[in-house]
Amino acid sequence: MPSLTINGSATNFDVPDDMPLLWVLRDVAGLTGTKFGCGVSLCGACTIHLDGEAVRSCVTPVSSAVGKKIVTIEAVGLDPVGARVQDAWRQVDVVQCGYCQSGQVMSATALLTKTPKPSDADIDTAMAGNICRCGTYNRIRAAIKIAAATPGTPS
Amino acid sequence: MRLADTTPLTSRRRFLQVGAATGGGLLIGFSLFGCEQKKPADRKTPPSEKAVGAAATAETNRAPGLAPNAFIRIDRDGLVTLIMHKVEMGQGTFTSMPMLLAEELGVDLAKVRLEQAPADNNLYSDPMLGGQVTGGSTSVRGAWKPLREAGAAARSVLVSAAAQTWQVDASTLTAANGAVTHAATGRTLGYGELVDAAAKLPAPKNVKLKDAAAFTLIGKAHKRLDSPDKTNGKALFGIDARLPNMGIATVAASPVAGGKLASADEAKAMAVKGVRQVLKIDGAVAVVADHMWAAKQGLAALAPTWDDGPNKAMASGALVADMMAASKKPGAVAQNKGDAIKSLGQAGRKLDAVYELPYLAHATMEPMNCTVDLRADGCDLWVGTQVPSLAQGATAKLTGLPLEKVKVHNFYLGGGFGRRLEVDYVTQAVSFAKLMKGPVKFIWTREEDIQHDMYRPYYVDRLSARLDAKGMPAAWFHRVTGSSIMARFAPAAMKDGVDPDAVEGARELQYTIPDMRVEYVRHESPVATAFWRGVGPTHNVFVVESFVDELAFAARQDPLAYRRQLSAKSPRLLRVLNLAAEKSGWGQPLKPIAGRRVGRGVSAQFAFGSFMAQVAEVSVGADGEVRVHRVVCALDCGQVVNPDTVVAQMEGGIVFGLTAALWGQVTFDKGRVQQSNFGDYRMMRINEAPKVEVHIVASTDEPGGIGEPGTAAISPAVTNAVFAATGKRIRKLPIDQAALKKA
Numbered sequence: 090m091p092s093l094t095i096n097g098s099a100t101n102f103d104v105p106d107d108m109p110l111l112w113v114l115r116d117v118a119g120l121t122g123t124k125f126g127c128g129v130s131l132c133g134a135c136t137i138h139l140d141g142e143a144v145r146s147c148v149t150p151v152s153s154a155v156g157k158k159i160v161t162i163e164a165v166g167l168d169p170v171g172a173r174v175q176d177a178w179r180q181v182d183v184v185q186c187g188y189c190q191s192g193q194v195m196s197a198t199a200l201l202t203k204t205p206k207p208s209d210a211d212i213d214t215a216m217a218g219n220i221c222r223c224g225t226y227n228r229i230r231a232a233i234k235i236a237a238a239t240p241g242t243p244s
Numbered sequence: 245m246r247l248a249d250t251t252p253l254t255s256r257r258r259f260l261q262v263g264a265a266t267g268g269g270l271l272i273g274f275s276l277f278g279c280e281q282k283k284p285a286d287r288k289t290p291p292s293e294k295a296v297g298a299a300a301t302a303e304t305n306r307a308p309g310l311a312p313n314a315f316i317r318i319d320r321d322g323l324v325t326l327i328m329h330k331v332e333m334g335q336g337t338f339t340s341m342p343m344l345l346a347e348e349l350g351v352d353l354a355k356v357r358l359e360q361a362p363a364d365n366n367l368y369s370d371p372m373l374g375g376q377v378t379g380g381s382t383s384v385r386g387a388w389k390p391l392r393e394a395g396a397a398a399r400s401v402l403v404s405a406a407a408q409t410w411q412v413d414a415s416t417l418t419a420a421n422g423a424v425t426h427a428a429t430g431r432t433l434g435y436g437e438l439v440d441a442a443a444k445l446p447a448p449k450n451v452k453l454k455d456a457a458a459f460t461l462i463g464k465a466h467k468r469l470d471s472p473d474k475t476n477g478k479a480l481f482g483i484d485a486r487l488p489n490m491g492i493a494t495v496a497a498s499p500v501a502g503g504k505l506a507s508a509d510e511a512k513a514m515a516v517k518g519v520r521q522v523l524k525i526d527g528a529v530a531v532v533a534d535h536m537w538a539a540k541q542g543l544a545a546l547a548p549t550w551d552d553g554p555n556k557a558m559a560s561g562a563l564v565a566d567m568m569a570a571s572k573k574p575g576a577v578a579q580n581k582g583d584a585i586k587s588l589g590q591a592g593r594k595l596d597a598v599y600e601l602p603y604l605a606h607a608t609m610e611p612m613n614c615t616v617d618l619r620a621d622g623c624d625l626w627v628g629t630q631v632p633s634l635a636q637g638a639t640a641k642l643t644g645l646p647l648e649k650v651k652v653h654n655f656y657l658g659g660g661f662g663r664r665l666e667v668d669y670v671t672q673a674v675s676f677a678k679l680m681k682g683p684v685k686f687i688w689t690r691e692e693d694i695q696h697d698m699y700r701p702y703y704v705d706r707l708s709a710r711l712d713a714k715g716m717p718a719a720w721f722h723r724v725t726g727s728s729i730m731a732r733f734a735p736a737a738m739k740d741g742v743d744p745d746a747v748e749g750a751r752e753l754q755y756t757i758p759d760m761r762v763e764y765v766r767h768e769s770p771v772a773t774a775f776w777r778g779v780g781p782t783h784n785v786f787v788v789e790s791f792v793d794e795l796a797f798a799a800r801q802d803p804l805a806y807r808r809q810l811s812a813k814s815p816r817l818l819r820v821l822n823l824a825a826e827k828s829g830w831g832q833p834l835k836p837i838a839g840r841r842v843g844r845g846v847s848a849q850f851a852f853g854s855f856m857a858q859v860a861e862v863s864v865g866a867d868g869e870v871r872v873h874r875v876v877c878a879l880d881c882g883q884v885v886n887p888d889t890v891v892a893q894m895e896g897g898i899v900f901g902l903t904a905a906l907w908g909q910v911t912f913d914k915g916r917v918q919q920s921n922f923g924d925y926r927m928m929r930i931n932e933a934p935k936v937e938v939h940i941v942a943s944t945d946e947p948g949g950i951g952e953p954g955t956a957a958i959s960p961a962v963t964n965a966v967f968a969a970t971g972k973r974i975r976k977l978p979i980d981q982a983a984l985k986k987a
């Protein structure tokens with residue numbers, strides 16, 4: 090029975106070891122902010138943080154998350170970088186249908202945590218795994234730049 | 245909520261009612277058809293069987309929709325609630341609709357709350373679409389007058405209530421920011437304090453709408469109201485529905501349309517931990533489990549095999565060959581101006597071309613899903629749909645329940661694009677639910693979603709033109725061949741064999757051409773087809789704007805100048821063409837890119853009530869790879885409600901159209917769809933997305949649609965740019981990039 094630390098609290102889950110985190114989060118823990126888009130690591134809708142690293146939860150078995158810190162969209166705002174990203178997203182009004190945006194915010198937060206002043210090429214590399222079918226890419230780029238320019242970003 | 249003590253408006257039609265809301269407050273009931281627009285045929289008539297499958301025709305059997313059919317409630321604390329008849333799928337209606345109301349009512353936007361309207365085709369029918377439908381870029385266009393009129397009427401009774409209270413003349417009062425003020429004495433009453441008095445007043449006989457110059461909200465950029473919840477995980481989509489002890493199921497339908505289940509290893513599926521039940525209906529199976537992982541594993545263990553049935557040999561090559569043959573026969577006449585056939589036979593340069601567009605899947609980011617709780621006494625659906633009342637009607641028909649026992653709980657849509665105008669995934673879920681007890685969420689995998697979509701039709705277009713001595717088209721012939729969505733979805737719209745959607749953007753051109761003939765050949769195959777973002781124009785604008793480019797080249801004229809000449813009688817099109825030319829730097833050389841061929845292309849269109857011109861800058865690598873660097877979009881969509889939403893819809897629509905132009909196609913072999921996920925049904929990504937610049941013409945004309953035009957205009961702008969860069973004319977989408985390899 091794997092024990093997982095999700096958004097700061099530890100819980101035991103009665104699920105198979107090979108079950109992808111995505112479904113543990115959505116169907117067992119009831120955290121539906123993390124989305125299912127493709128199931129095979131092609132779209133980024135399911136992006137979460139595992140020890141601060143952006144990973145695709147649809148292909149991350151629970152067993153590999155044991156002992157690590159899992160952060161989802163529901164709690165990323167508690168992180169100062171995450172909060173800045175969310176603010177920037179709202180300033181620019183990035184969202185349309187919104188379905189991909191949990192994943193976008195998670196990927197952008199991981200990028201800015203590692204690379205506080207990303208170049209366009211850095212943004213391309215970090216965000217190319219996140220599809221937005223509504224085509225909000227121009228605004229995602231703008232919002233990342235605003236978040237990067239907001240004072241307080243650790244450098 | 246219930247209308248009490250209503251006082252119908254006596255003029256012309258019963259447009260507006262004023263009454264007390266249950267529990268206190270003011271209730272305004274009004275007609276979405278406004279006080280001047282005529283109401284189309286009442287909604288007693290059910291939608292046709294073919295529109296949504298036989299299941300849907302249990303449609304509404306209650307009294308036809310008398311006014312009112314929409315509601316605004318103002319509480320004692322001044323909060324305004326608008327019962328929202330449209331769904332939000334990214335297009336920003338949940339922000340623009342409250343803006344229309346708040347503008348005339350005189351309240352801060354923050355004071356307006358939205359409540360999603362229940363499924364009810366009688367009450368919430370769209371004035372342009374004739375049903376409870378969100379689509380066709382109609383939301384703002386349809387609500388533009390009625391919502392503002394209702395806001396103005398509400399303001400008028402609140403002002404009258406204040407005038408009565410203070411015993412002053414109403415004309416000495418002003419209303420703004422949610423309060424009525426008597427400037428002479430400095431007295432002010434908030435709307436909340438006036439609602440009970442206002443509820444007793446008769447509805448105003450006339451309402452006067454603000455002049456555009458006096459708008460304080462409309463036309464000003466406003467932040468989307470759904471932005472916070474869509475960035476913190478709180479926004480709920482259909483797929484997020486959760487009910488106690490709910491089962492989660494995943495589905496496999498026969499990979500070949502019309503196929504039947506041949507075998508399935510039920511025991512093996514049931515042996516998977518967490519699997520609860522295996523469900524079989526005609527042509528599909530589902531595995532219900534505690535969670536999606538068990539359901540997926542259960543389905544893998546079930547290993548269904550199929551008897552492919554009559555369509556087992558279906559393949560793209562033969563499908564297209566059939567369509568090509570059909571396109572050679574005369575079609576139904578959609579347009580006949582002058583005598584194009586005769587004129588084509590006269591002296592002058594003649595051009596002929598055949599264009600082709602592929603089947604396309606919608607690939608909404610949120611895969612199809614539907615949660616059902618079917619009981620003996622009723623049924624609840626939790627779903628994201630563009631057509632709540634069709635989902636309700638289809639469920640009633642399938643279950644035998646009376647319509648009012650079927651409740652549709654609509655959610656945010658993780659993309660619509662026309663896919664969620666169909667209720668196939670709802671009827672499938674309800675059919676499965678009939679075989680079991682308790683609530684279940686049915687989720688399609690991405691593979692299921694792509695392989696069991698209803699596709700944008702394949703089209704074959706034949707064009708001919710003759711140029712006059714000056715190089716301008718004297719005669720124009722265009723024959724469209726393809727499946728008719730309208731004939732299934734809204735058969736009443738078919739006229740003399742012409743599908744108005746299939747020829748939209750081809751039938752009426754803004755260009756002046758003396759002799760013109762447009763024909764339509766309906767050609768069906770076993771492939772199910774449906775509306776796709778940009779509908780008719782997405783196909784026709786590509787064809788028309790490419791062919792016009794061919795004519796300009798044959799006439800040795802600059803493609804933009806050529807379009808200007810053709811648009812001489814359309815001042816609004818001319819204006820966007822000029823604006824796009826100016827902002828894009830048309831005519832100035834493009835910056836060279838080492839190892840790549842660069843080019844610029846233009847397109848122009850009038851569609852969904854909006855005028856648009858786009859200029860695309862592309863480069864083509866030695867290997868043929870096409871990159872789009874910059875798109876300049878000039879738009880006249882009449883009066884803009886929320887300019888930032890308009891810009892966002894252009895940006896998004898352009899990416900949607902580009903994705904299709906560069907990579908989009910669904911193909912068939914052995915009856916099966918050959919694509920399955922984003923690996924082989926490619927989506928544009930951030931590193932491939934061009935810079936999009938949107939320029940909006942200031943206008944107070946009636947609002948035009950904005951959700952779809954951007955998608956339609958981009959593909960010809962890009963293919964014309966590819967021609968400028970390489971000299972290769974693209975007559976088939978998606979662009980065959982390998983063929984652009986440098987020799």
Ligand code: FES
Nearest residue numbers: 126127128133147
């Ligand atoms: S759902 Fe995980 S990457 Fe698409």
Ligand code: FES
Nearest residue numbers: 186187221222223
């Ligand atoms: S906002 Fe709709 S998919 Fe990105």
